Structure formats: structure tokens, C-alpha cells
Amino acid sequence: MSGVDEDVIAWRRHLHRNPEVSFEEHETSAFVASTLEQLGVEVSRPTGTSVLGRLRGDASGPVVALRADIDALPIHEDSGVEFASQRPGAMHACGHDGHTAMLLGAAKTLAAEGVPHGEVRFIFQHGEELAPGGAREMIEAGVMEGVDFVYGCHLWTPLAYGKVTAVAGDWMAAADFFEITITGRGGHAGLPHTAVDTVACAAELVGALQHIVARRIDPLQPAVVTIGSFHAGDAPNVIPGEARLAGTARSFDPDVRGLIPKLMEEIGHGVCAAHGASFELRYVYGYKPVVNDAAATELVRSVVRDELVDLDPIMGGDDFSAYQAEAPGCYAFVGAGGEYPHHHPRFVIDERALKIGTRLHVDVARRVLG
Numbered sequence: 001m002s003g004v005d006e007d008v009i010a011w012r013r014h015l016h017r018n019p020e021v022s023f024e025e026h027e028t029s030a031f032v033a034s035t036l037e038q039l040g041v042e043v044s045r046p047t048g049t050s051v052l053g054r055l056r057g058d059a060s061g062p063v064v065a066l067r068a069d070i071d072a073l074p075i076h077e078d079s080g081v082e083f084a085s086q087r088p089g090a091m092h093a094c095g096h097d098g099h100t101a102m103l104l105g106a107a108k109t110l111a112a113e114g115v116p117h118g119e120v121r122f123i124f125q126h127g128e129e130l131a132p133g134g135a136r137e138m139i140e141a142g143v144m145e146g147v148d149f150v151y152g153c154h155l156w157t158p159l160a161y162g163k164v165t166a167v168a169g170d171w172m173a174a175a176d177f178f179e180i181t182i183t184g185r186g187g188h189a190g191l192p193h194t195a196v197d198t199v200a201c202a203a204e205l206v207g208a209l210q211h212i213v214a215r216r217i218d219p220l221q222p223a224v225v226t227i228g229s230f231h232a233g234d235a236p237n238v239i240p241g242e243a244r245l246a247g248t249a250r251s252f253d254p255d256v257r258g259l260i261p262k263l264m265e266e267i268g269h270g271v272c273a274a275h276g277a278s279f280e281l282r283y284v285y286g287y288k289p290v291v292n293d294a295a296a297t298e299l300v301r302s303v304v305r306d307e308l309v310d311l312d313p314i315m316g317g318d319d320f321s322a323y324q325a326e327a328p329g330c331y332a333f334v335g336a337g338g339e340y341p342h343h344h345p346r347f348v349i350d351e352r353a354l355k356i357g358t359r360l361h362v363d364v365a366r367r368v369l370g
Helices: 005-015 028-037 097-111 135-140 200-211 211-216 252-275 296-304 318-326 355-369
Strands: 042-044 051-056 058-068 117-125 149-156 169-172 174-183 224-230 242-251 278-287 290-292 328-336
Touching: 005 028, 005 097, 005 117, 005 355, 028 051, 028 097, 028 117, 042 149, 051 097, 051 290, 058 097, 058 355, 097 149, 097 355, 117 224, 135 169, 135 318, 149 211, 149 318, 149 355, 169 328, 174 200, 174 252, 200 211, 200 224, 200 242, 200 318, 211 224, 211 290, 224 252, 242 252, 242 296, 242 328, 290 296, 290 318, 290 328, 296 355, 328 355
Parallel strands: 058 117, 058 149, 149 328
Antiparallel strands: 042 051, 051 117, 169 290, 174 242, 174 278, 224 242
């Protein structure tokens, strides 16, 4: 194992022990900035919790941006690893600690080699897990000005270690988020006829919303409507006056994306009216779909060795799409095979994947710079 590989694992474990959730990555960004400065990389702070590193050559040439997300999730860790989170209620349960460490490893390698011409930018982005995401703020701060090519990769546990996928076209879905408030009339659980039962109404609405995908959208168009949170009441003998639901919608087609909240309004008002309750929807358009540029993807595929496999698009989302709106880009997945899925309290990665991810950052940058 090389010195860079050892550093990447050590950096990843440090970050894993000290996770910070979206838009609160103060220690994480400080650690990244300090490490880059020690490596001789020019450092700036586009936002309070993000970092931009730059390596500039002596001559003009292409500008390639490499991106890693740095935030953790509000999950209490139960993985059992010796370097588990020391912050209750926060955990790197998606692999962003590995993404950060791999990009630091790439920075170390490229800084040692030097950049003869052009420029490499290292984007350490905050807030990927919380819509509307940190990428928009980074772009507004100018991190993509003059960029000719943007690349990022995600450690992916459903993909076996030693495999890499980079697929042109639609790759990850648009990710939108919503909150629903159902208001009724509270009352005694033994006298339901004197109340408007928001729990019964909300329960029916959860099922009714699944008909959006099952019956109201072309079955050849992929879409998801998921309720991830249901809160109502505190006591077993009280009918609560309010119920709150929260969830996410995923799609690729712009027309389908626009139709989903309209159907939610239609169905929500109808179900609630039948129960005598009122309905309110707060809908946030989050990330656009990740669509990999064909030429950019072919370049990434050209530096992958025997690991390359093809996968179908997924309904997960990522605000890497914001960078792709500014420059041709590709978002690849690096196999990190694990037993538990992303966002699970027992999520772990195969750390051998870090070496592959680091190498891809370096090789992509080299290839773009020619």
C-alpha cells in the first residue's frame, strides 16, 4: 500500500469519527482546508463550510474540476467499526467521508506531480444531503467559472468492490421533497364522531398517493413518490388535530416532474375533503437529474481498467447535476460492496475501494489535461 493510500484511509477514518451534517460542516471544512494547504494546494472558502483547492500550471490549458461532497447524515451509528462516529445522532452513512478522503488523495498525488498547464480544481462541497443542496451556492460563488470538464464519483455499496460504472445519459433522478399538513379537529378517542380524525385521513392519503405512480403516470416513465415520515399525536386516547407527512418524489422527465405536485394537490384535497379535514402541501424542487455527457463519460470510461461494468439508472438523486449544467461532466460509481444499504445505521464500505476512487480522480484529471 502506497503512502497516499494509507493517508486516504487515515483521513477517511478521521472524518468518519467526526461527522457533521449538512450545512454544519465547520470542522470538516477546516480539516480539508488545512490538509490542502499542507499539500501545497491553493485554498479558498467559497462558503462558510466548503473548500475549493486549485493547482494551476504555468501555461494555459483546460480546466478540470473534481468534486467530493463532505456532509454526513442525521443518523445514530450502529456499525460497530472501531472508528465509529463520536457524535451521537450524526453518521457518515452514505460514503461522503470516503469521497472527501479520495479527493484529498488525488490532490496529494497531483500536487506532488505538478500541473504543467491548465488547472485542476478540487471542489469539497457542503450540504449535498439536504435540498436545495450546497452545489448551487458553490456555483454562485464562482467555483465553475472557466471549467471545461467536471467529474465526480460516488462509493456505491450495492456494486461489488473492484467494479466501476460510468453510463452516458440519464443516470440519477431528479430529487424533490415535500411536507404535508393535515388539519382536522382533535377530540376524545372514545368519541370519534365529535372529532375530525387526522390519523385516519393521513393513513388513507399515504395509500392514495401511491396511485400517482401506479395509475396517473405513464408506466414507461420512471417515478417514485415515497412517504418517509408520519407524525400525529402523542397519547393513545386522543385524536390529534394535526398530522404531518414528509417525503420525496423522484423522476427523470421534466413533464412528469411537474405533474407530480399537481396530482398530490388534487388527491390530497380530495381525500381530506372526504374526511372533513384540510390539506396543505409544501413542495420543494430539489436536484435536477444527473445526466452524464456522452463525450465526458467516454473519457472517464477510457481510464477505467478491468473494473468497468454497466448499470441501469437509479432513482437516487445528487446535486452533482448543478455542475453538469455549467460544464460537460460525468458522475461515476465506484463499487464498495457492503451488507447494508446507504443511509442505514450499520452502513459500512470496503475501504479497498478508496484506492480505486482516488486513482480515477487522478487519471481523469491527467486525461483532460492531455
